[in-house]
Amino acid sequence: MTGTKPQHAPQIYFPVVDDVLHVGGIPLPRLAQRVGRTPFYAIDRALCSARVASLRAILPPQVALHYSIKANPMPALVQHMAGLVDGLDVASGSELKIALDTGIDPARISFAGPAKLEGELTQAIAAGACLNIESQHELDNAARIGDLLGIAPRVALRINPEFELKSSGMRMGGGAKPFGIDAEQAPDVLRQAAALGVDFEGFHIYSGSQSLRLDAIIESQSRSIELAIQLAGESPLAVRQLNIGGGLGIPYFPGEQRLDPAPMGAHLAAWLPRLAEALPQARLALEMGRYLVGEAGVYVARVIDRKVSRGQVFLVLDGGMHHHLAASGNLGQVIRKNYPVAIGNRMNAQNDAPDSGPASATGPLCTPLDILAERMELAHARVGDLVVVFQSGAYGASASPAGFLGHPAALEVLV
């Protein structure tokens, strides 16, 4: 075997019974029958609840936890999350609609996005959601629309800090960025906000995401809180909310390990007294998407053909990159690596067939980009078997080119 090669973090959330993966307590072949066709995404609601509970257990009760819908905007999932978290964060008018449809208090919705349209600003102000303001220009637009509607817009300033979350998969802060207001420009914009009479909520400081280094996350949290305290000292408006984002990653690729967030809870608890002193009205909030739902979901596709081409085994699936761009390696990755993949209805079948060995799982598209697994050690699969891609609860269907080559969209179920 491949003992010295980096391995995927073990799959610890979905039980295997009699060689069959269970999702939402249901054997995978039964789930596929129940869904009606492959391919599909299945999100396990109990795992989402458990992830939120585990975070609540290590976080001080004063710290709010928000779900960032963009990670997975499936309405049934957002409805489930709305009952678990303190706020929903949206990134478009369409996501705002999904959030409002859950019945959550609009005061617990915030809307970030660097190019909010006139109609989206109007939606958010009319609904009473908080706008995370990305620029002076957007602040002016919000105030103008607020005047038209006769509503003082609720706004927070999204700040582009001078630092970034180190070793993060996605750097959202530091240096020149299209996101938010450069920290050094914020005092001017705060004075403008006061003059315009908007309903000021506070700050949104987001320095990166998908980090697997808790020390880096903790450091960026400290710097975000310090920055907020500094900006608040120059603000004519009181800070009621301080959203410092999330940043916690999940393991996707061989060699990556799950992080233990417990020290983050202790670290934030240690900050609270100073925060209460400096910003007495402020509630600290963490915003997370991927970390809350990413490990709770799988993508499932069926083997349509099994081919041996020049000694290599290809499992040709009815699903692929058009449903799961990230797993194909085409969503920001520089070098393609495999997500954790398994044969869900025969998890540990012996590779005793004559053409056994590493197998690749490829999709129905006529492009060599359509790969879900490249030369992986998989159980011996046959036509009709179910290939499972783990770590697929976030940035899956919604982040993929569903229309590419005109194949049917993936179904999505919450179980």
Next chain:
Amino acid sequence: MTGTKPQHAPQIYFPVVDDVLHVGGIPLPRLAQRVGRTPFYAIDRALCSARVASLRAILPPQVALHYSIKANPMPALVQHMAGLVDGLDVASGSELKIALDTGIDPARISFAGPAKLEGELTQAIAAGACLNIESQHELDNAARIGDLLGIAPRVALRINPEFELKSSGMRMGGGAKPFGIDAEQAPDVLRQAAALGVDFEGFHIYSGSQSLRLDAIIESQSRSIELAIQLAGESPLAVRQLNIGGGLGIPYFPGEQRLDPAPMGAHLAAWLPRLAEALPQARLALEMGRYLVGEAGVYVARVIDRKVSRGQVFLVLDGGMHHHLAASGNLGQVIRKNYPVAIGNRMNAQNDAPDSGPASATGPLCTPLDILAERMELAHARVGDLVVVFQSGAYGASASPAGFLGHPAALEVLV
């Protein structure tokens, strides 16, 4: 200026009048009004016709030219192309529907794809389209469904050659591949096809795409024809069609040059006598997607905000990677490079503002992946201006994650 840096190939197809780009003969701001909103794709039908005509002019009249719908399946465009080419090639049941809707003779449609579903095979056989068979397993399925329908399926064998198109953007042949039947397995499959009584069309040999080296394309065409002649010698069935794909690329990135296909025409003409001798019933066909429509289309988005962050100018657009994944650098590129981009309503405005200099064009998504232009020399743009991405007629809207973050889809117009 940047005289020594590699430059984009000059834009020679869309005229600029009074500093304004014209698409389909219409000034861009007028076109945007006519479309109704931004962002949108606009394909210039006259440019598509001209490209087909220029190829016809250099190709021997015996060589058929097919349009591969997957490059751009917009129905109005497919309808237009159906009137210009000799065949339509589809890659899914949905693309087959679009092709049939044009009214083209189904005998001139072929269907390739490595994971054709039972329903898709049925569709194609019922319609009388030709199946490009990807494996023995698929051949068996097609024959079985043909028996059920009482129709002998029209089939061609898709061959995975031992060679590949050198220096191509997408390698589709050579080595172990999920596409087609390995050339060395083809004689066995041909005997099976004869035994199964299918209606045999010939071969589909596709070695790669998006090559800008005509010598490599010509070499792979020779090898494809040689391979077909060799396989035909071992075939109990006569070859009526030989589709050798396309491979011709278009220039996307700085330093890339348009190729001159004229020598390819002479090269194929030189092959025709030998082909007529070896395969007297066979018509040679070229299949192209990107090369026919890629340079005929632009993507247009509007500047919603103009920000200067730490000395860098960002044009924040209402469109981005969710509409144009390839231009964002996330469709198979290893290192992100800029597509050719311009400010369509002020193509040559002086960069005389105090904050002038290279500008980046970014989209509305809350992710640093959402970039359409990175530090490019652009005319000085203002809020409301129209940013144009050239070379966007192929693999645009349909190859992009339209649902990502819930922003509206791009419109598509043929003008």
